[in-house]
Amino acid sequence: MSGLDNLYREVIMEHYKNPRNKGLVENENYKTFRIKNPSCGDDITIQSFVIDGIIKDCRQEGHGCSISMASASVLTEMMIGKTVEEALEVAENYLNMVSNKQYNETMDLEEAEVFSGVRQFPARVKCASIAWVAFKDTLK
Amino acid sequence: MMTNPWVKDFPQLNSGMCYLDTAATSLKPLSVIETLDHYYHDLSANIHRGMYHAAVETTQLYEETRETIARFIGAETEEIIFTRGTTSGLNMVAFSYGLAHLKPGDEIIVSELEHHSSFLPWQEVAKRTGAVLRFVTLNEEGRITVEAFQETLSEKTKVVALTYVSNVMGFITPLKEIVSLAHDTDAIVVVDAAQAIQHIEIDVSDLDCDFLAFSGHKMLGPTGIGILYGKQNLLQSMEPFEFGGDMNEDVEKGQSTWKTAPQKFEAGTMPIASVLGLKTAVEYLQSIGLKQISEHIEKVHRYAIAQLSQIDEVTIYNKTSETGIISFNLSDVPAHDAITFFAEQDVALRAGQHCAKLICDWLGIHSCLRASVYLYNTYKDVDRLVEAVKQAVKYFKELGF
Numbered sequence: 001m002s003g004l005d006n007l008y009r010e011v012i013m014e015h016y017k018n019p020r021n022k023g024l025v026e027n028e029n030y031k032t033f034r035i036k037n038p039s040c041g042d043d044i045t046i047q048s049f050v051i052d053g054i055i056k057d058c059r060q061e062g063h064g065c066s067i068s069m070a071s072a073s074v075l076t077e078m079m080i081g082k083t084v085e086e087a088l089e090v091a092e093n094y095l096n097m098v099s100n101k102q103y104n105e106t107m108d109l110e111e112a113e114v115f116s117g118v119r120q121f122p123a124r125v126k127c128a129s130i131a132w133v134a135f136k137d138t139l140k
Numbered sequence: 141m142m143t144n145p146w147v148k149d150f151p152q153l154n155s156g157m158c159y160l161d162t163a164a165t166s167l168k169p170l171s172v173i174e175t176l177d178h179y180y181h182d183l184s185a186n187i188h189r190g191m192y193h194a195a196v197e198t199t200q201l202y203e204e205t206r207e208t209i210a211r212f213i214g215a216e217t218e219e220i221i222f223t224r225g226t227t228s229g230l231n232m233v234a235f236s237y238g239l240a241h242l243k244p245g246d247e248i249i250v251s252e253l254e255h256h257s258s259f260l261p262w263q264e265v266a267k268r269t270g271a272v273l274r275f276v277t278l279n280e281e282g283r284i285t286v287e288a289f290q291e292t293l294s295e296k297t298k299v300v301a302l303t304y305v306s307n308v309m310g311f312i313t314p315l316k317e318i319v320s321l322a323h324d325t326d327a328i329v330v331v332d333a334a335q336a337i338q339h340i341e342i343d344v345s346d347l348d349c350d351f352l353a354f355s356g357h358k359m360l361g362p363t364g365i366g367i368l369y370g371k372q373n374l375l376q377s378m379e380p381f382e383f384g385g386d387m388n389e390d391v392e393k394g395q396s397t398w399k400t401a402p403q404k405f406e407a408g409t410m411p412i413a414s415v416l417g418l419k420t421a422v423e424y425l426q427s428i429g430l431k432q433i434s435e436h437i438e439k440v441h442r443y444a445i446a447q448l449s450q451i452d453e454v455t456i457y458n459k460t461s462e463t464g465i466i467s468f469n470l471s472d473v474p475a476h477d478a479i480t481f482f483a484e485q486d487v488a489l490r491a492g493q494h495c496a497k498l499i500c501d502w503l504g505i506h507s508c509l510r511a512s513v514y515l516y517n518t519y520k521d522v523d524r525l526v527e528a529v530k531q532a533v534k535y536f537k538e539l540g541f
Binding site: 003004007008013016017038039040041042043063064065066067068121123124127 | 475479540
């Protein structure tokens with residue numbers, strides 16, 4: 001069961017049980033993007049609030065498996081305070097990491113590093129990606 | 141239980157995999173694989189065109205398949221159309237028959253049990269024609285009943301599109317009574333038989349449905365091939381769905397004409413190897429008999445329900461199902477977390493919405509696990525599933541789920 005333990009790391013469980021920045025706000029300055037995965041039933045909405053190129057707030061809401069919920073939580077915590085450019089670069093690198101593509105291993109992915117175990121589970125890549133893809137779309 | 145005599149026919153099981161995902165696709169017996177091999181290795185010819193030996197043999201096998209299928213479901217040979225699968229057969233009915241016949245205000249009866257392939261084509265056709273979708277109210281178990289159907293049926297009903305067996309709940313729809321009622325108001329009935337064909341004896345002349353579609357790969361056959369049955373007078377009155385080679389009779393600059401059904405619905409080169417493989421699959425099913433298959437499924441299914449019911453953390457959504465489909469969840473464990481655990485144990489299940497979101501909404505769940513048993517499953521497979529479920533419950537509890 002070592003592979004599974006690599007997937008369900010402590011940090012992931014901690015975020016799954018205590019999700020950060022959960023709940024959407026009704027404010028037209030927030031950009032909102034929702035993604036539903038019709039095959040697994042994941043449904044995630046991400047909001048971001050940008051002033052002068054800096055992400056001031058990032059929110060998440062939805063339901064899904066532990067990996068999708070935890071990755072949404074980690075995402076929001078990491079992105080607040082970053083510039084839009086930094087955020088996009090980190091998100092791109094993270095998405096490459098979880099989908100087992102070439103990625104910049106020297107870049108600090110902070111807590112999101114724990115999702116590297118997803119690479120061994122190709123069927124779960126979508127779970128780890130959904131919130132991050134939605135996040136990128138809020139910055140478009 | 142005696143050793144299962146059919147397991148040895150399925151080479152996919154040699155790896156030791158515990159296969160409980162037949163509702164997604166069935167395994168393929170060696171004889172079917174050998175037929176595909178024979179076509180590609182020895183024939184590789186197109187049909188209805190060449191005069192050489194291989195082409196003649198291929199054409200003969202292709203048309204023999206049509207006869208085999210016709211006899212298998214009690215139809216006439218000309219009523220059997222080869223398609224890509226259930227989805228493409230149901231789309232053909234919706235877009236060739238439905239678009240031409242439906243008018244604003246006409247009603248199409250469907251249900252929340254429909255697979256997306258039996259629902260979305262009609263939702264789209266309703267949008268384009270101004271027809272209205274009506275849903276049969278499911279009973280407290282989630283079944284379509286004759287009484288509820290009767291309440292939905294009206295003089296405005298023109299099309300009834302229902303599943304024979306739900307791919308999530310496994311319930312059998314009382315189609316015979318429904319068809320008879322629908323015909324009383326001159327509505328046509330389109331049956332999605334994807335989850336019925338592999339274990340229920342279907343006689344379309346007795347059932348009297350107007351269209352019936354199924355897939356080869358859910359009945360031990362190859363992927364990429366399916367069947368659409370249609371009553372001859374309806375098929376002849378319908379326009380082709382695709383235009384191209386082999387479906388036309390005469391081609392002129394200004395106007396062309398089409399062959400009669402079924403050929404006018406088979407444009408271009410069909411998946412010939414898969415057609416031939418489907419014949420072998422049907423012969424395999426007939427050699428055992430669908431009655432014996434359904435009795436076997438019922439035994440294994442009943443055992444599985446009894447075992448799974450003893451685990452407190454398991455919620456089964458269709459305990460009373462009369463077919464081999466079991467939909468369930470583990471308490472507090474999202475289906476996609478659980479499915480990864482089962483995959484690690486080489487227990488093949490499916491998790492998700494099963495292309496049937498409306499019934500997930502009806503059940504009030506986002507997703508669920510589905511185990512489906514078939515002729516090659518044994519009590520031992522059930523034991524492995526039950527053991528894996530127990531271990532999964534423990535594993536996720538310890539993680540803090």
